[in-house]
Amino acid sequence: MKAILIVFELILFVSIIGLLISSLTVNKLKNHAIWDLELWKWCVLALVILCGRVASQWFINIIVFLIEKNFLLKHLVLYFVYGLRTSISVFIWLTLVLLVWILLFDHGYGVKRSSRATSKILHHIITRTLACFLAGAALWLVKTFSVKLIGVSFQCKRFFDRIHDSIFHQHVVQVLSTPKKKMDKKFRNINTAMQFIFTIRDVKKVKRMTEEKISTCSLKALIRFISGSKLSMSNELDDQDDIKSVSEAKHLADKIIANIGSDPQSEFIEKDRLLEFLQNERHVKYMLKLFVGAARSGKINKSDFKKWVIKVYKDRETLKRSLNDAKTAIEELNRILSAIVIVVIIIVWLLVMGLLTYKIIALVTSQLVLLAFMFGNTARTCFEAIIFVFVTHPFDVGDRCIIDGVQMVVDEMNILTTIFLRYDNERIYYPNSVLATKPIGNFFRSPPEMGDSVEFAIDVFTSIEIIAELKSRIKHYLERKHKHWSKDHILVVKEIENVNKMEMALYVTHTINFQDYAKKVKRRSKLVLELKKIFEDLGIRYYLLPQEVRIRYTGPLPS
Structure with missing residues (x-):
């Protein structure tokens, strides 16, 4: 449908340009006028109205192309440029339409206005309507800019690093799972996980992602790639198999270990x-840093x-949902x-056209007061929720949080x-306006x-x-x-109670946060069992104080 519209607009453009040239060169058409206005001026007006949008889009695309290529601005700037280009092109188009209308129908330019009252009224209505449309386009541009400004904090600041890491991890998984006979130089050197490569012009541009100079086209392709795909591995048919569960991720890890030919013993x-498959020393070093002690x-x-492959799968699914x-x-x-901007545009148009009298304004104001009384609390709740989601934003999908003492x-x-x-x-629904008033702990x-x-x-x-x-x-353990615990710890005596026992506490530091709470519990359980073993080896006991027991004879039991 879009292609058909573009073809239709091109045909219109060529036809109107041809008619404009004819009206300026053919003698019979030079002096031809419609409603006291020369034919070439009608052609200019029709050209601006029907084809001005396409021309403004071409102009904006050229400007964006020059900005991206010549200045190589950072992705945040290009994010705004690409997001606002449609609104800017519409604003330029409406500006041209209003400018041509005023120049052609105002005094001193082209034909003079008709003296008839209806023509004057019609002229004022069209001029004011075009001015309102232009003001509406400016408001829409401000609205789009605001939405993009909010979107930056989500897609660029919060997710870009995670997207980049996820795609690198998928690249490693795909390369290592590819049978060696299927490997070639091109497959090793280019990140095959980036199936959006056709939107990126060269491999150097992929490398510049680490310098935060990725173009917005590439950034959008990254987001689409993560949102619309799963972790995958290569198979014998040089195809991609999606990983859909933890068990399949475990199978993938076993396949990779067998494929790279490591010693089974x-x-x-x-x-x-790893270097034989990845063929990139920098990638291998980066991968070794992901494992404790592997870099050394x-x-x-x-x-x-194996645990890392499972974590890659889980992180990929969480990122996709986020x-x-x-x-x-x-x-x-x-x-x-x-919706708010459209209502404002309608109100401004009615005011400019003089359709809102004082009586109507008073009536509308009274109704607005009534609506504010009825829905004021709802509007306040909605505003607080928007601030919570887009400004405070204390968590993302998949984060483990503590709210009211409950882990969720x-x-x-x-x-x-x-x-x-x-x-x-159990699924628990929390209004965001309520969450905004609560302290929230975030393990992730x-x-x-x-x-x-x-x-x-x-x-x-x-x-x-x-x-x-x-x-x-304890220190030796x-x-x-060292992969589970930091060497920094402290064993303290808290107090002596009842002169028969010492309350002691061992404070330790995990090498992880508690996002994976099951892993934290398993490590702590092993530590407690080790303490029990140490107590048994050292003969450490705890004895209760002697208790007074009184026995009284009450006679024989009844038969």
């Missing part, structure tokens, strides 16, 4: 095997690699603002409500190292030497499990 994947040793533990929800929220906001995972975000999943998968956005504690009590008569040995054993 070894627990590690060597750096040389040059080896990746196979079990850690982008879709962010897009939905922005579209809802855009519809709300569009964000399942879906909308303008007015947010849906959470509790630990038992917390630092990568979070603290934890284990409290216990030992007998007060436990010797200082045994307590010192207890500290040594934490150093041995």
Whole structure:
């Protein structure tokens, strides 16, 4: 449909240009007038009205192309340029229409106005209507700019790094899962995960993404690619198989380990095997940094690699849902603002045309007061929800949060409500205006190292030497499990209670935040079991104080 419209507008453009040239060169048409206005002026007016929109779009596209190519501005600037180009082209088009109308029908330009009252009234109506349309286009431009400004905080600032990492991870997965006989130089050197490569002109432009100089076309393609696809792997037929579950992600990890030809008896994947497939030293170094201790040793533990593939799949699905929800929220906001702008344009047009008398204004004002009384609280709630979603924005889809002391995972975000999943998968709906008044903890956005504690009590008569040995054993365990725990820890005596037990606490630091809460609980459970084993080895006990027991004989039991 769009192609047909473009062809039709081109035909109109060529036809009107031909008629304009004829009216200026053919003698019979030079002096021909319609309603006391020369034919060539009618041609100019028709050309501006019917083809001005297309011409303004071409002009804006050329300007955007020159800005992007000659100045290579950062993606935030180009994001606004591309988002506003339609509104700007419409504004330029309406400006040209109003300018041509005034120049052709005003005194001193072209034919003079007719003396008839109806012609004057018609002229004033058309002029004021065009002026209102131009003002409406300016308001629409401001509205579009505001929506794009809000969209920047979502798609560029919050998601760009995650999109880039997700696509790099998919590139690694696809390359490592490709059978070696199918590998070629082109496949190794170009990120095959970027199926939007046809919208990017060269590979150097892909590399510039890390410098935040990606073009908006590429940025939009990145978002579409993540939102509309799944994590995939290469198969024997040189095709792509989508990963749709955790079990398939585990199978993919096993396939990669078998495909890269690592030693089945070894627990590690060597750096040389990765370099043989990726053919890029920088990519290999970046990948090794994703695993604890791998950058120093040059080896990746196979079990850690399997967990990483599963994490890549989960992160990809979470990012996809986050982008879709962010897009939905922005579209809802855009519809709300569009409705407001349309109402304002209609009111301005009625005022300019003089159709709103004082009586009508008083009537409308009274009705607005009534509506404000009826829906004022709703409007305030909606405004607070918009501020919460687009300005505060304390979480994204997939984040694990604490609200009112309950841990929940964000399942879906909308303008007015947010849906959470509790630990038992119960869906809980929270109005965003209510969430705006509550303190919210976010594990995903917390630092990568979070603290934890284990409290216990030992007998007060436990010797200082045994307590010192207890500290040594705990330190040794934490150093041995350096992938799970930071070496920074502290064992303190909180208090002595009832002169028979010492309340002690072990404060430790995880190497992860608590977004993956199951992993946190498993690590803490292993630590507690290790403490139990240490207590048994060192003979640490806790004895209750002697309790007074009174026994009284009440006679034989009745038979």
